Amino acid sequence: MNRLNHVDYIIHKLSALATEIEQRGKLNLLDLHRHSEDFYAHFFNELFGWRLQNLNTIKPNAEAIDLIDHTSKIVIQVSATATKAKVESALTKDLSEYNGYAFKFISISKDAGDLRDKSLANPHRLTFDPKTDIHDLTSILRYISGLGADNQRRIVAFLKKELGVEVDPVKLESNLSAMITILAKEDWSSDDAAFETIPFDIDNKIEFNDLNHARDIIEEYSLHYPRIARIYADYDREGNNKSLSVLNAIKRFYVAHKARLSNDALFDKVTECVSERVQESANFVPIPEEELDLCINILVVDAFTRCKIFKNPVGYAHAAS
Structure with a gap:
């Protein structure tokens, strides 16, 4: 694959995942959401060098927070919904134990571009800038497009491993x-x-x-x-x-x-x-x-x-x- 094909492949795989979430979410929301949490934890670790863990494996049914990186002090909510109410609902929960952490929001199927210009309530004053801390498919692909060929190749290898389809022999x-x-x-x-x-x-x-x-x-x-x-x-x-x-x-x-x-x-x-x-x-x-x-x-x-x-x-x- 050349550099352009790397980006095309990444777009294809992430778009397919978003479509699957959109189409199957109502039928199998819980399992699919958990799979998405695990996937994005590994994906963002690969992409940004973080050390995210799925908080539900450490603290089942944790409110508002799905992923956590204690080393970089990052907490993340993964959601199939991208609305102001959804983000504020997470930010207004009791997040006092995460004082000093940065909050990030990942929309796994909906475009979240309009949220980046909104004023969002943040009563616990977590580090949070909507312009840079709200992620969706568009922003992720924009970031990947700016990477060099070697890093894009690394992301492609990760996606093939995580999202590759079963081979029909x-x-x-x-x-x-x-x-x-x-x-x-x-x-x-x-x-x-x-x-x-x-x-x-x-x-x-x-x-x-x-x-x-x-x-x-x-x-x-x-x-x-x-x-x-x-x-x-x-x-x-x-x-x-x-x-x-x-x-x-x-x-x-x-x-x-x-x-x-x-x-x-x-x-x-x-x-x-x-x-x-x-x-x-x-x-x-x-x-x-x-x-x-x-x-x-x-x-x-x-x-x-x-x-x-x-x-x-x-x-x-x-x-x-």
């Missing part, structure tokens, strides 16, 4: 087979070197190639190695030799760019090239972006584990047993 294998067929159509026969059938020591190879953000991708998608091996074996038994064709296709992209790129940038470029080749094919049937990214990452990581791309560690010439 049948659909995944169908998508993978389609992409393998597309990549195998190219004539890569000039590069007919054999490939490993057993993964090398992945951690060793990641360290040797100084891969940082790619580490998470490799560790996550290397779990699909048996799935890819099975698909390749099925094709190869039919005499199609698609495994060699696809692996050599990915290797060609690596070779084409390794002179000017290295490390994470090279890994990203290879992934981008594979994705572009698949999508440019006349045989490509469009699928949701998340499904496409999943399949492309699986194929590239598989090529990495089979040592078709990136260097093997010095003195480490044999596959792990």
Whole structure:
């Protein structure tokens, strides 16, 4: 993903969560609200470096306050409602035990922009500025848009872990087979070197190639190695030799760019090239972006584990047993 795609992905996932809250809230408000509290505690910790905890796990049914960070002295209310009455209702509760803490309000489904210009009662005089301490989807995305690519990538990784959808194995294998067929159509026969059938020591190879953000991708998608091996074996038994064709296709992209790129940038470029080749094919049937990214990452990581791309560690010439 490039920087623009990072923002698009974040917008998509947070908007989908807000829509789910809006649509399902009336049917399952309590469970969904608790899930949202936990999610936003982890999300804001990732985004701002806070140490929020869900107060309900420490003090069940705590009034007005849902999340708390004792280190930074922050208390937060998470709400599916964004009205002046809702904010003031929280601020007027007995919050004397939080004297010296900053109060923040998170609207998890409604736009709260009009609240930032209102005068809000704050009888316990918690530190609270509506312009900066009321958060909603719009303000969160505005903040994320101003982050650098590395930080946006970190947020994307978090969202994929927290909000990623369950993988349908049948659909995944169908998508993978389609992409393998597309990549195998190219004539890569000039590069007919054999490939490993057993993964090398992945951690060793990641360290040797100084891969940082790619580490998470490799560790996550290397779990699909048996799935890819099975698909390749099925094709190869039919005499199609698609495994060699696809692996050599990915290797060609690596070779084409390794002179000017290295490390994470090279890994990203290879992934981008594979994705572009698949999508440019006349045989490509469009699928949701998340499904496409999943399949492309699986194929590239598989090529990495089979040592078709990136260097093997010095003195480490044999596959792990």
